[in-house]
Amino acid sequence: MSNLLSIHNSKSESFYHKAIKRLFFKFISEKNKNIIEMSLEKYIYNRRADVYFRLNSGEQIVVEVQNSKISVKEIVERTEHYNKIGVYVLWILHGNGSCTASPKFPHDENDIKINQVENFLHWMYGGRVYYVNFNFYKEKTTISIPFALHFSPSSKKKNHKMFRTKFESYYIKNVNFARIPSWNLLCVNYNGYKLARFYDKSIKRVVKGQIIRFYNKYLNESKNQKKLIDLIINHFKQKYGLFLISQALIELINNKKIELNQKHLYKLQKKIH
Numbered sequence: 663m664s665n666l667l668s669i670h671n672s673k674s675e676s677f678y679h680k681a682i683k684r685l686f687f688k689f690i691s692e693k694n695k696n697i698i699e700m701s702l703e704k705y706i707y708n709r710r711a712d713v714y715f716r717l718n719s720g721e722q723i724v725v726e727v728q729n730s731k732i733s734v735k736e737i738v739e740r741t742e743h744y745n746k747i748g749v750y751v752l753w754i755l756h757g758n759g760s761c762t763a764s765p766k767f768p769h770d771e772n773d774i775k776i777n778q779v780e781n782f783l784h785w786m787y788g789g790r791v792y793y794v795n796f797n798f799y800k801e802k803t804t805i806s807i808p809f810a811l812h813f814s815p816s817s818k819k820k821n822h823k824m825f826r827t828k829f830e831s832y833y834i835k836n837v838n839f840a841r842i843p844s845w846n847l848l849c850v851n852y853n854g855y856k857l858a859r860f861y862d863k864s865i866k867r868v869v870k871g872q873i874i875r876f877y878n879k880y881l882n883e884s885k886n887q888k889k890l891i892d893l894i895i896n897h898f899k900q901k902y903g904l905f906l907i908s909q910a911l912i913e914l915i916n917n918k919k920i921e922l923n924q925k926h927l928y929k930l931q932k933k934i935h
Contacts, residue, residue, distance in 0.1 A: 678756055682727045682794055683712045685805050686754065690715065690725070693845035709743055721849045722749045723858040729759040734782045741786075745856045750849045752858035753783055754808060757793040763832040766793045768809040770901055771837045773816050778831055784813050788852045789864050790840065810840040812865035814906045817899075836903040838865045869902055869910045870919070877920045888926045 704714035711724035757766035763775035790810040813835040821834035842860045
């Protein structure tokens with residue numbers, strides 16, 4: 663995915679919203695051979711969808727672009743409105759928009775703000791939130807390709823709570839970046855919702871694959887299970903954080919993908935919970 667959309671510079675919220683809609687309409691329609699109908703701002707039962715697609719399989723998809731603040735209640739209401747008539751929803755957030763608690767970028771970060779909407783979408787989409795960003799240079803604005811972020815609890819126990827200010831509520835979480843391989847869309851059912859998403863891999867799946875390869879490489883060099891677990895943790899903790907590594911290890915052990923004694927993870931779990 664190397665495509666970027668260049669447009670005239672402006673800083674109004676409506677500009678950002680329209681530009682992101684144009685980006686998704688242009689590239690999804692161009693890159694998906696199975697789309698047989700497409701529309702910008704299509705009315706569906708008295709609600710105007712930002713972008714609409716119909717696949718040759720009969721599935722219908724709307725892209726909901728969000729730049730300004732929105733509530734979890736409104737996310738649910740819009741999604742349920744479309745779902746009741748069989749339409750799948752793809753939610754996209756502007757990473758530098760007021761819809762986020764802090765700016766979001768396509769790279770790993772520790773201890774950044776996540777608002778309630780971002781947290782809810784992460785749960786709704788089974789461990790990912792989709793974003794797109796703007797880059798300003800001279801008189802042009804370049805819109806990035808979309809990217810996915812995964813949230814996991816901070817390694818600091820003091821951050822394991824919801825924070826409240828006079829104007830907002832937010833969480834402090836670690837963020838891991840996942841690359842989106844193409845503009846192709848997938849219709850799924852997650853947590854009771856009909857959703858459209860890209861073909862990106864979940865971060866936990868990526869982590870588990872990397873741990874298996876590391877485990878197989880160093881298994882013969884370290885017969886001591888505790889030492890091997892320590893090697894795995896030290897190798898991956900800076901990038902993925904202790905919580906995600908702990909979850910991945912437990913699932914791999916339970917699914918018999920690796921042979922390690924779970925009791926050696928007790929101190930790690932105690933440290934992060």
